[in-house]
Amino acid sequence: MTDYSSASDILAQLQDGSLTAAALMEHTLARIEAVNPDLNAIVGLRPAEELMEEARRADAMRAANVPLGPLHGLPMAIKDLANVKGIASTQGSPLMKDFVPTEDELFVSRLRAAGAILIGKTNTPEFGLGSHTFNPVYGATNNPFDPTRTCGGSSGGSAVALAAGMVALADGSDMMGSLRNPAGWNNVYGFRPTWGWVPSEPKGDVFLHPLATLGPMARSPEDIGLLLDVMSGPDPRQPLASGGAPVMPLPEIEKMRIGWLGDWGGAFPMEQGILELCEAAAKSFEDLGHTVEAVAPPFPAERIWEAWITLRSFAVAAGLRVFNDRREHLKDTAIWELERGLSMTAQEVQEASDARSDWQRAAARLFQDYDALILPTAQCWPFPVDIDYPREIAGVEMDTYHRWMQVVVPVSLLGLPCLGAPAGFSEAGLPMGIQIFGAQGQDQNILALGQQYHAATQWPQNAPPQG
DSSP states (O other), rough: TTTTTOOHHHHHHHHTTSSSHHHHHHHHHHHHHHHHHHHOOEESSOOOHHHHHHHHHHHHHHHHHOOOOOTTTTTEEEEETTBBBTTOOOTTTTGGGTTTOSOOOHHHHHHHHHHHHEEEOOOOOOGOOSSSSTTTEEOEEEETTTEEEEEOOSSSHHHHHHTSSSOOOEEEEEETTTHHHHHHHSSSSSEOOTTTSSEEEEEEEHHOOOOEEEEESSSSHHHHHHHHHOOOOOOOOOOOOOOOOOOOOOOOOOEOOOOOOOTTTTTTTOTTTTTHHHHHHHHHHGGGEEEEEOOOSSSSSSHHHHHHHHHHHHHHHHGGGGGGGGGGGSEEEEEEHHHHHHHHHHHHHHHHHHHHHHHHHHHHHHHHHEEEEEEOOOOOOOOOOTTSOOOEEETTESSTTTTGGGGGGHHHHHHHEEEEEEEEOOOSSSSSEEEEOOOOOHHHHHHHHHHHHHHHHHHHSSSSOOO
């Protein structure tokens, strides 16, 4: 076993007895001690002796030949937006820094039931807002390929923990690219499943806000499929979260017709070098036997954007309104979302939903001609860690704190299955990624296509960060 062994290989070694959970935990803690101080990806780490004791109990269970879950003995750290029993769940906010849940969130309980050993948390932006992982509780998480740069977000801690070999599997969540952007900027994989495939925590409203989703991250699509099958499945308390069928084992795929959307006909400003790198990654599918074609913009980008920021603020305000009388403790972007969402009329929300419905119909027509589509995961390279967000890209001013991430919104607005995959590096050695996405319900085929790409490129294994 190495720092970059696949989760599948590690679990196979645990199962055949060539690796013990205690030895794996010892290795994991040593790796975290060696690299995490410079990166700050793992936060809220549980005491080492407590974790070693849990690992020894996992070994004893295996020796007793009792039924075991598919992740038995594997260390995992949970993104700090989710509740984990006994571990501070801060959401990166001073308002939550002392909150220690007494029970697990739904997907966390599924991971625990599958045998994962939950070692702590992975860092995230405050309330997950903004694709740059920093907060006033734990500070910033640095990019392992250049610690002066951002790692993205909001699943930035998860991506860095994977890229730096601290864990083999990680969870994340994605409203506006939070599984895909950090995957691209850290040379790993992040998968946004079809909305409803992985149910969220069954609390609050369960009808109005189909935007965000939970999902897996890993160093290969095959490992993503392994974790996705543990996280997924219906929940009777959530009528719109019907769950999906198991995706493993990933099938062999036939020749596909793939569309390259580029910069959406110039609608998405891009920093120099990104389009060329991502187009080369897209065209590499031709070497795998697929057809790749340039696709004209299938729908007005600005109409997608306006629908998105309306529905996003509507959803974010629903979650943050409990803090409305303490808004002075929120960061500016959270206040912006809260105020916009609380001020919206019903007709404004309806008009945004109308636009989303029109984009859904256009996308459905597009997927009659293409099996998968490809976009970059970001419009800029990882920016300096000490700024909050880019104010301009390629000379174009960004009019909101998240406009620079507009390239992820066509997928997010419809809840399409999308794999964030490595695409290579800039001349300065900074990673970038591509989004590989398909129609709703095509999760298995998108992962299978991604695994074929991974077998040919092996980016996380061929180009890990130094250290």
